[in-house]
Amino acid sequence: MNSKTDGVSATTATTYKPVFRLRKFARTNSTQLGIIGVFVSLFIIFIIAAPQTFLKGQIYYAFMSTVPFFAIMAIPLTMIVIAAEMDLSFPSVMAMGMVAFLLTINATAGLDNIPLQVFLGFCAALLTGTVIGWLNGFIIVRFGIPSLVATIGTQFFWRGAVLVLSQGKSGTLVYVKESFLYPALVGKIGGFFPAQMLWLILIACLGWILLNRHKFGAHIYLIGDNIKSAELMGVNTGRTRILAFMLIGLVSAFAGVIASFHVVYFWPSLGDGKLLPTLASVFLGGTSVFGGTGTILGTFLGAFIIGAIEAATVAVGLTGFWTQLIYGLIIVLSVIMHTYLRKRGT
């Protein structure tokens, strides 16, 4: 905060008292209320259409076990999309983080201490994800390349790096069960609550605070809304965008670790298949592809709708092939809706 802004505190008696008004609340939070409405309605439809599936506890346990693997990446991806950028490389970053994990396990074999090695591997994975995120951001900001194009390139590059470094081999990670990180990341709290769900809630809460209560989030919204205005008013748009890409890199590597730990197995195509549900969660959650608007709550609920759609398509007797079609449709409809709203100037 600069000295001029400090001057604000010296200004005297302000009479503004925010008053809660239902209509104003509804107007200000229309997107979030809309997605809550969609969320509740869809689950009622699912229950009516497939009561044998959606009235049983197991399905909700399954959601909490599997949805977090892509939902936690949808949180920082929401910020990227609000900033009018895009990241398509995160599925490869999931795998690349795990390659860093495995390389560290091999390099520290001399330690002969599995819990320590797993911890170091975990740190190496997160660091790798963050560095890849920085590189993505740097390429986009420094060379002015559209992020969509840049991250298509880096997606293939890092997938290639994963294949080269792992020699395309899969392998068991059964030793991670000896580490405290295993129960902390993917264990069952109280014997039934999946730890990864708790991590999703934690990351969503941190993401919400960052986006709504921190200067970083304020700048993300401004950049997505009008980057020229943000620059004229002194916002460091390059640094903010690079930080956003570092964040999704970090979280993607984390998602890669928990997805691998969950099945105690590494496979080089780890992350494939996560692109579509993650993107669909963000767009279904009401984030505009044009930037400037979007919410964490919307994405969070969007992710569970996406998770439920997969279960519902199978439960109502359709094959799993339908899910991709539905996710694609959600993305296209969301873009059409935002284009329409933009033309209406709302």
Place this chain on the structure above:
Amino acid sequence: MDYRLELKHVSKSFGEVQALQDINFQLGRNEIVGLLGDNGAGKSTLIKIITGYHRPTSGEIHFNGRKVDQLTVPKARQLGVETVYQERALAELQTLWRNIFLGREITTSLGMLDIGKMRAETHRLMSQSMGFTSSAVDPDSLVGKFSGGEKQGVAIVRALFFDAEIIILDEPTMGLSLKETAKLVSFVRGIREAGKSAVFIDHNIVHVYDVADRIVVIDRGRIAGQFLTKEISLDSLMDKMIHVAETGKFEQ
């Protein structure tokens, strides 16, 4: 003489295009300088060099007699420069309070926003300034819903809030009603009385002549001429402007 702002031999080119050439520009204390020139003459580029948005290709910038290197937007603000840009520099999908504090949010520890204070200050500012309608006073209203005049008002009020030493107004009357324009012109006069300085650009020569102490005419990236308003009549100024536009030369 001790100028509040001085540009010495400033040039700016964008690739092959020479936008400004060897500009020597001064802004004294308690002085309002009117900047006149045709579209594309280089007025906005000059403004954006003063505000730190563009870096000059060559030349020096001095604030209060001290040379400033690597001027950036935040640095220019610290030196007391506030700007109302021609393009308003607003984020229309965001709330009023976010726009008022755009780029310099009031924060508590660890960069957390002090939203309550920003809302309260926004409400106080807007209700006191320029007679805004109720929609433009609610800190949570979206700026995109405002009328053209209200949007311009937000940009002006924002520039006034931070207690600037130098206020730059680039086409500030654009989109304003007659009543709002009259208020703005009287406000610009008040800048001098408050001991501050201003650079005033407007397509309406009458407004510029009305408030400026000195007028600087820019043409094709160069300063074509300058004079004190008290030494020239409005009619004569108009004739000179037409002459400059036709010949690129200025008769002193």
